[in-house]
Amino acid sequence: AQSVAQPEDQVNVAEGNPLTVKCTYSVSGNPYLFWYVQYPNRGLQFLLKYITGDNLVKGSYGFEAEFNKSQTSFHLKKPSALVSDSALYFCAAYGGATNKLIFGTGTLLAVQP
Amino acid sequence: DTGVSQDPRHKITKRGQNVTFRCDPISEHNRLYWYRQTLGQGPEFLTYFQNEAQLEKSRLLSDRFSAERPKGSFSTLEIQRTEQGDSAMYLCASSPTGQGNSPLHFGNGTRLTVT
Numbered sequence: 001a002q003s004v005a006q007p008e009d010q011v012n013v014a015e016g017n018p019l020t021v022k023c024t025y026s027v028s029g030n031p032y033l034f035w036y037v038q039y040p041n042r043g044l045q046f047l048l049k050y051i052t053g054d055n056l057v058k059g060s061y062g063f064e065a066e067f068n069k070s071q072t073s074f075h076l077k078k079p080s081a082l083v084s085d086s087a088l089y090f091c092a093a094y095g096g097a098t099n100k101l102i103f104g105t106g107t108l109l110a111v112q113p
Numbered sequence: 114d115t116g117v118s119q120d121p122r123h124k125i126t127k128r129g130q131n132v133t134f135r136c137d138p139i140s141e142h143n144r145l146y147w148y149r150q151t152l153g154q155g156p157e158f159l160t161y162f163q164n165e166a167q168l169e170k171s172r173l174l175s176d177r178f179s180a181e182r183p184k185g186s187f188s189t190l191e192i193q194r195t196e197q198g199d200s201a202m203y204l205c206a207s208s209p210t211g212q213g214n215s216p217l218h219f220g221n222g223t224r225l226t227v228t
Contacts, residue, residue, distance in 0.1 A: 103155030
């Protein structure tokens with residue numbers, strides 16, 4: 001079965017420090033991978049995607065993610081965290097036999113001033 | 114691009130009542146998806162449409178749930194005989210193609226509370 005795992009329920013980081021939010025996937029074939037962010041009582045907003053090509057993809061608000069095929073991972077990163085980055089982050093995958101995005105359970109990012 | 118809009122934003126209903134939610138996707142988007150999100154979980158796929166055709170339904174979608182997209186534009190999701198376990202955020206999303214490489218554009222959701 002296709003699945004996406006986010007092993008950390010919450011990540012805490014001080015403002016100005018680098019951040020990483022982890023994601024691993026289990027999808028047959030070549031996956032399309034996405035990161036979304038959700039603010040309270042709002043829908044999900046697209047941050048970035050990996051389809052093919054360069055393993056390091058850049059997205060909105062200074063976020064980037066690194067695709068690692070051998071580790072089946074797609075970790076979200078940012079060099080310098082902002083308090084306003086505090087939100088719920090979802091990793092998602094589309095691939096294999098599925099015609100829909102499958103989401104991880106989400107990671108709450110808390111950036112302390 | 115006015116974005117995906119969902120109505121209502123909040124719905125409180127008593128157990129056993131029927132509810133209907135509406136989603137207006139981005140106008141040129143062919144694909145429309147419904148997801149359900151409960152507290153502490155990621156969105157779970159319910160169903161999707163390619164234009165007016167409903168192409169897939171999740172096993173999560175019991176026979177109390179029905180979705181339509183009659184003219185390939187807006188969609189409705191109806192829940193009959195609501196149960197407390199139906200309490201969740203119902204998210205609608207649209208995309209221009211079904212090839213998977215286009216990100217989904219989400220609405221702000223309808224939060225359903227069944228008392």
